[in-house]
Amino acid sequence: MSEKPRYRALFLGAGPKMHCGVGQFTRLLQETIEKLAPGAGTALTLTQTDGTIAEIWRAVGGADSVVCNFPIVAWKRVIARPLLALLFARLRRRKVVLIQHEWAGLNGIRRLTYMPALWLANTIVMFSPLVRRELADDSIMRGMVRKCVLAPLPPNIAAPAGFADSMLLHRLVAARGNGQLIVGHFGSIYPGKQPSGLLEIGAILKQRGLQPLIVYVGSFIRGTDNIEQKFYARVAELGLKGDVIVSGYVASDHEVFGLLGEIDVFCYSLAEGLTARRSSILACVQSGRPLIVTGPTLPDEFDHHPRFKELIDRGAILLVPRDADSAGYADRIVKALKRRTVPIPFDFDGWWTDVANAVRAQL
Template sequence: MAEKPRYRALFLGAGPQMHCGVGQFTCLLQQTIEKIEPGASTALTLTQTDGTIAETWRAVGSADSVVCNFPIVAWKRVILRPLLALLFARLRRRKVVLIQHEWAGLNGIRRLTYIPALWLANTIVMFSPLVRRELADDPIMRGMVRKCVLAPLPPNIAAPANTADSMLLQRLVAARSDGQLVIGHFGSIYPGKQPNGLLEIGAILKQRDLRPLIVYVGSFIRGVENIEQKFHIRVAELGLKSDVIVSGYVASDLEVFGLLSEIDVFCYSLAEGLSARRSSILACVQSGRPLIVTGPALPDEFDHHPRFRELIDRGAILLVPRDADSAAYADQIIAALKRPTAQVPFDFEGWWTDVANAIRAQL
């Protein structure tokens, strides 16, 4: 007689390598599910050296479902092992719950590696109706939409009670004391976030003698688009060499929020518009500073995510029309700075409980 599975869910992870956003999300999700339902889940570490075929087969057999936030760690480090685990799950008649954050915005080569995971999944959890529509518009993968369910995305990091000092923080403090307008952009820097769009807005503000300092709190994602090189070329073309700072990777949440607290206003010019999958937006909002962003492409983008919708309704997130030019963003920045700022209550645990319950419903 076959042994009955002990756990409701097996989470695929990458151990200490999981300091990236994907890995951090998986850890927080499992931790929250364990708070709600102790003993319901376990984890399997898959790296280039951990997770043998035999270990993976046994681990899959110990649970009713396998949950995979693919890729489980930064792209190209661990690809085949989680796919093998998903294949084993299907062979052992376990349910495969795949968490899929993006689609059309992925690099084409990278997207090819995701296709086997979508095929093997019983359920595909997405966080944005826009991403679901992107999948539906894909002529090869549109049939996968029938597997999709929506869940509310929480922020990956919570604002701490205290912050940490840094050399960059002191530079921002000095800039603000000197009357500079500090404009922020938080999160990984890659083409989908249109980082050059903020440069165009900064150039207009500089023409208006507002002395902008544009601060990108994050680092460039390596890829085939030469984004970092193109970014610095555009900085030089716009005459902003002394007006732009890229922090690079910031390891500590205390340091991250120290930097975010010294930013006057955040601004994102997004070709796709604001979507419910943008966790970096949620981190910025916790700083209490105004955030300006392109309006969503779909009218129902936040229907499944009332907490995100509330931030927009309360004015913590200010939307700019999708057809607006850079001058309109500059105008909105100036207008936002004239409004009184107020810290928006942010129930970090509540956000995570929402997504944990949405995932539990699929196990």
């Protein structure tokens, strides 16, 4: 009987049925590494029902390294099985490469569940110097910084050749035809993205007679902070009822980019400033529309990510000073709409090759 092949890397994932940004990142990373080094990796599906202890033990034993983008499903309860896989990897002397996107911005309870993964990791791949500094500032976890390496984050989705029709798309087309200014925000809606900041900017645009329609292409993240209730309460306080749309979950990239293409300008007011881990920013830029965002906290935020830095240098991403108020963002939006937008070629595969090579170097 032939011996089973030994893989260089075992990728922990939640399977193709789990539709979320974290799962999409893991799948694209594995696919890109497979293109660069055919046969180098394999995947293990872990859900609330998939992945027995014996299956996890065998799969870990068949690889040199275990790669975990933790949590393997965004904001779901698939926590125990991936942590068990990482523990088995350390017991079997396999290398653990952990991919960690956030730290201080996480809900405190979630952060507690992530701590064991960081302790078990041999290498922690991060995408932002600011997030690495947040870890260094954590009195309990600061020792983990010595394990950290930076990698360039790619976008999770690519602009497709065509767009899908939808009722919301027709609504946006009609709004633009009626002279409304469509201001957009793409991605999951949660406190770390300060979604209410855009509402305040929209209120100022409305006071100036610009007829804004604030469109959030995405859905609320369910947590313990009542983000959705607080959001709509703020909409009412600012007198924006009827001027705000939240799309909810959008099923396909074709539908997403159909909506993004009807937005006049994107705007993000971020307390932490722009960081190199914001993949939603990269999706917006592919639409060719101007994007307004708070400037980064750290001057070296993009030194490890030349592609992201180029988008800023060429004006696809327009930075607002960190001390700007809502009126300052409104001014920047008006100014951006007056300037001619020059589409920038976007090498989606090149972005993914960069991060795949960075992760491969840690295997």
